[in-house]
Amino acid sequence: MKVEIISVGSELTCGQIRDLNGPFIALKLTEIGLDVINQTIVGDDSKGLKFALKVASERADLIIITGGLGPTIDDITRETVAGFCNVSLVSDKKSVNRIENLIGNVHSQKYANNLKQAKIPEGSIVIDNSIGTAQGFLVNISKSDIICLPGVHTEMKLMFEDWVLPYILRKSCIRKRRCVRRINTFGISESMLDKKVKKLINSDEHLSYSTLVNDGIVSIRIVAYGVEEDKAISILDEIEEKIYKELGVFVFGKDDDTLEGVVSKFLKEHVLTLAVAESCTGGLVSNLLTDIQGSSKFFLGGIVSYSNKIKKDLLCVSEGLINKFGVVSTEIAKSMASGVKERTKADIGLAITGIAGPTGFEEGTDKEKPVGLVYVANVIENDLECKEYRFFGSRMDIKKRAANAALNMLRLCLSEKAINCRLRD
Amino acid sequence: MKVEIISVGSELTCGQIRDLNGPFIALKLTEIGLDVINQTIVGDDSKGLKFALKVASERADLIIITGGLGPTIDDITRETVAGFCNVSLVSDKKSVNRIENLIGNVHSQKYANNLKQAKIPEGSIVIDNSIGTAQGFLVNISKSDIICLPGVHTEMKLMFEDWVLPYILRKSCIRKRRCVRRINTFGISESMLDKKVKKLINSDEHLSYSTLVNDGIVSIRIVAYGVEEDKAISILDEIEEKIYKELGVFVFGKDDDTLEGVVSKFLKEHVLTLAVAESCTGGLVSNLLTDIQGSSKFFLGGIVSYSNKIKKDLLCVSEGLINKFGVVSTEIAKSMASGVKERTKADIGLAITGIAGPTGFEEGTDKEKPVGLVYVANVIENDLECKEYRFFGSRMDIKKRAANAALNMLRLCLSEKAINCRLRD
Numbered sequence: 145m146k147v148e149i150i151s152v153g154s155e156l157t158c159g160q161i162r163d164l165n166g167p168f169i170a171l172k173l174t175e176i177g178l179d180v181i182n183q184t185i186v187g188d189d190s191k192g193l194k195f196a197l198k199v200a201s202e203r204a205d206l207i208i209i210t211g212g213l214g215p216t217i218d219d220i221t222r223e224t225v226a227g228f229c230n231v232s233l234v235s236d237k238k239s240v241n242r243i244e245n246l247i248g249n250v251h252s253q254k255y256a257n258n259l260k261q262a263k264i265p266e267g268s269i270v271i272d273n274s275i276g277t278a279q280g281f282l283v284n285i286s287k288s289d290i291i292c293l294p295g296v297h298t299e300m301k302l303m304f305e306d307w308v309l310p311y312i313l314r315k316s317c318i319r320k321r322r323c324v325r326r327i328n329t330f331g332i333s334e335s336m337l338d339k340k341v342k343k344l345i346n347s348d349e350h351l352s353y354s355t356l357v358n359d360g361i362v363s364i365r366i367v368a369y370g371v372e373e374d375k376a377i378s379i380l381d382e383i384e385e386k387i388y389k390e391l392g393v394f395v396f397g398k399d400d401d402t403l404e405g406v407v408s409k410f411l412k413e414h415v416l417t418l419a420v421a422e423s424c425t426g427g428l429v430s431n432l433l434t435d436i437q438g439s440s441k442f443f444l445g446g447i448v449s450y451s452n453k454i455k456k457d458l459l460c461v462s463e464g465l466i467n468k469f470g471v472v473s474t475e476i477a478k479s480m481a482s483g484v485k486e487r488t489k490a491d492i493g494l495a496i497t498g499i500a501g502p503t504g505f506e507e508g509t510d511k512e513k514p515v516g517l518v519y520v521a522n523v524i525e526n527d528l529e530c531k532e533y534r535f536f537g538s539r540m541d542i543k544k545r546a547a548n549a550a551l552n553m554l555r556l557c558l559s560e561k562a563i564n565c566r567l568r569d
Numbered sequence: 570m571k572v573e574i575i576s577v578g579s580e581l582t583c584g585q586i587r588d589l590n591g592p593f594i595a596l597k598l599t600e601i602g603l604d605v606i607n608q609t610i611v612g613d614d615s616k617g618l619k620f621a622l623k624v625a626s627e628r629a630d631l632i633i634i635t636g637g638l639g640p641t642i643d644d645i646t647r648e649t650v651a652g653f654c655n656v657s658l659v660s661d662k663k664s665v666n667r668i669e670n671l672i673g674n675v676h677s678q679k680y681a682n683n684l685k686q687a688k689i690p691e692g693s694i695v696i697d698n699s700i701g702t703a704q705g706f707l708v709n710i711s712k713s714d715i716i717c718l719p720g721v722h723t724e725m726k727l728m729f730e731d732w733v734l735p736y737i738l739r740k741s742c743i744r745k746r747r748c749v750r751r752i753n754t755f756g757i758s759e760s761m762l763d764k765k766v767k768k769l770i771n772s773d774e775h776l777s778y779s780t781l782v783n784d785g786i787v788s789i790r791i792v793a794y795g796v797e798e799d800k801a802i803s804i805l806d807e808i809e810e811k812i813y814k815e816l817g818v819f820v821f822g823k824d825d826d827t828l829e830g831v832v833s834k835f836l837k838e839h840v841l842t843l844a845v846a847e848s849c850t851g852g853l854v855s856n857l858l859t860d861i862q863g864s865s866k867f868f869l870g871g872i873v874s875y876s877n878k879i880k881k882d883l884l885c886v887s888e889g890l891i892n893k894f895g896v897v898s899t900e901i902a903k904s905m906a907s908g909v910k911e912r913t914k915a916d917i918g919l920a921i922t923g924i925a926g927p928t929g930f931e932e933g934t935d936k937e938k939p940v941g942l943v944y945v946a947n948v949i950e951n952d953l954e955c956k957e958y959r960f961f962g963s964r965m966d967i968k969k970r971a972a973n974a975a976l977n978m979l980r981l982c983l984s985e986k987a988i989n990c991r992l993r994d
Binding site: 161 | 581582583584585587588591592593594595596597599605606607608609610611612614617620621624749759760763764767779780781782790844845847850851852853854855856858859860862864865868869870871872873874875876878879882883912913914925927932961962963964965966968
């Protein structure tokens, strides 16, 4: 089954915004063994899209188009696809109701333009958008299926996973899947990881791998191919086991696992509560933890103690300690962790203090410390631990790496204490 | 001058790696007024590339290809382009010398494969790669120029900027640069915005525009073309002025301005300090504000009061109020804003409480409120204001939209009070 992906939008052709949809769809379809032969980006231009459709329909069995389903005049996908298929656009009643409900609840303003988004080519199947007004659809012309999805990435992603992927799997009776497993690590360098896994993976002719780095997280992506699905999965299970053995605690999860997800799962399972005190990360750790559904079960809250005054007033950090060691120090990180635990009565306190840059001066002093110097402390039961880190990169890079390092340190301390840690048992 | 960009590489078509070259080249060429009509990604497959070349050469004056110039068997760009132009590949002596020097200096290993990288289509012009072995070239067929550059982004970028861009500027005698301006708004829907600006922009034959939506921020991207650069800028200045007049306070900035950036600038200029209390946004507002360089000048800190207990203990929200109105209410938002201002002695307190989903139950109760219901309050001097919002989307969408709404409400209140607000004057 050959696939072409067309992304529509002048903001994409001119390079102002990067296309997230094409690569996402390509990866998902490649994983189930489909052959993505081409990705095209065209502007908000009916003639250009029609031409791309013509070219694609001559060689692909499935064409997926994203973008151009909005309410404005430059959204041309609906009309163009209908025209290409030689059918007219008709209003879909259910979609009209969905859009009226969605918008009626939010603004009182007129939404006549949005009703355009309920129109689909005659004879097509509606693909419901559960979180937005841009409905998708599937239409067929000669030997090709054409699927149209909105350009907004979160909406497209949801519709792709809920509707498109099951549809394709059903239709193509795929058995020889290409199977992929990602193993996520923290604290080991990419070249060291590569060295350690190379000999394990290269010994199997059905496996290939690549490494990826993102905000301090180093992942190995392993692909099993050329075998039936069951066999592929068992090969991946086996290699995963070997890699765990080789890398030990560096591995924190697989596939879409995140550090905040792994920590959250542990805390929920062990019925432990957490509070966070952040200086240089400025709320990022709290933000990551509250991205997790149900985080109110374990996350009591956080204090972003950006100024020294807040460190003193809300976290009970002593002025003497600040004067003696400076705010970016082991002592202050420990004091912040104890302070936030004490103030919130959480089981665990986590604290981060550091220099995100671009300059290294500590508040109210002329003392300079190196940009990227970060201390993370946590207190679990009565054990207080602290680690020093050195990161490089931009202000935002340092924030992200420090946040991940803090979550990873907490993960390691928690799993070490897993046995003693059932405070509420 | 019409341009098509072709990126070659199976790691791109299958979505494993994202194409950085296409968007980079597109942006650079759009800025100097060229019209990028299409970007295509094809695999390491001679037939696919040939077809893309055929399609592109029928409508573009310039075709830029990146990738497929490496030393291995799956690097097919050289041969394919030569074949397409009906010429043979010849070895370029200077390139042979360059490659021998480069590799001889680095490894002792054989470099026979790399000598393939010195081959160019007969009659083409070499584009030197100063940091790698993949030489580029320019070849002409009928009305189109074809430029081939390596896929490695850093090499491509250098060669593009050092050779390709000057070549294009020289050749096309570009004076009529296309100028772009983005105007960023918050609080107005895309369709309403479109309606309001359409009549202003469409009256000028040198202007075109598109709208973009991102986490509640709606932007208009206006392009001026077909005139000299000075004239383009003055046309854009004029239309910007008209749009400001038409949209008033909905406009918060232009080009790369963000809501947190605009708020930060105001606070710094007016020497005001801010503290934030966050419930449903979970630290995101603090995180956005601390992404800004120098935020410690005005941002004292934040309290992420995820649990009711922290709302009570750290923000002094009364239990009676929570029992009476529920935590997602005007009353609690106001109490949180006052609480955080009081606790931190900041000039301004900002608070957000709401339901990010996926369910709508308030902590410790069986009361359910709709997902996406959010209250934002701020207190400036002694004025306490609160607004109710309704957002839709995923948990993360709601967090982001609520954070932007909070920053926008603060922006509006601050600019309204700008005259009275010089607390420290």
